[in-house]
Amino acid sequence: DQQVKQNSPSLSVQEGRISILNCDYTNSMFDYFLWYKKYPAEGPTFLISISSIKDKNEDGRFTVFLNKSAKHLSLHIVPSQPGDSAVYFCAASATKKSSGDKLTFGTGTRLAVRP
């Protein structure tokens, strides 16, 4: 039962354009969402997060949008750079559950930014 889904296994965009990575979730208890970036042979690194009390969070070139009614979030990278090429994981957490705030990850989207 995949509670966090990233339906696009890969995405290719031109340098300078916008990258949009999507994530859907099914568990209505999730109230905190994170994006991680992973390069080969390295562990995932935290990128940006959003609480369910917000619908948008921005950090430099990275913006995360949350649509609670659709149980959907997206990560926008503008402008995309070749160094952004990596696998991006969406993760969700149910912070109000006393032992439930483990992170549930999606399967990842491989982003390739073409020079």
Next chain:
Amino acid sequence: KAGVTQTPRYLIKTRGQQVTLSCSPISGHRSVSWYQQTPGQGLQFLFEYFSETQRNKGNFPGRFSGRQFSNSRSEMNVSTLELGDSALYLCASRQQASYNEQFFGPGTRLTVL
């Protein structure tokens, strides 16, 4: 501040053997979580330890176990290895169990032959 370290980085074992992986969290971090990453499955949560107690557990068989020491270092053990256990095992630490941001180590690549 040093990051999360995992040893060994690479490991080759045969079916039926057991393996122990080690994780040293960031200094001051008391929570350690373990994940299994396989192609197409993303990161699957194994368990989390906080102050030497298992706080949360994923849906893995009892062959997968772990523990945490008083210095917050953690070990993960897999007994009776199966071919399907071949994966990247990632450890992540956070300061408190209530903090959402986790910091990951580079992982241990386990290959079971």
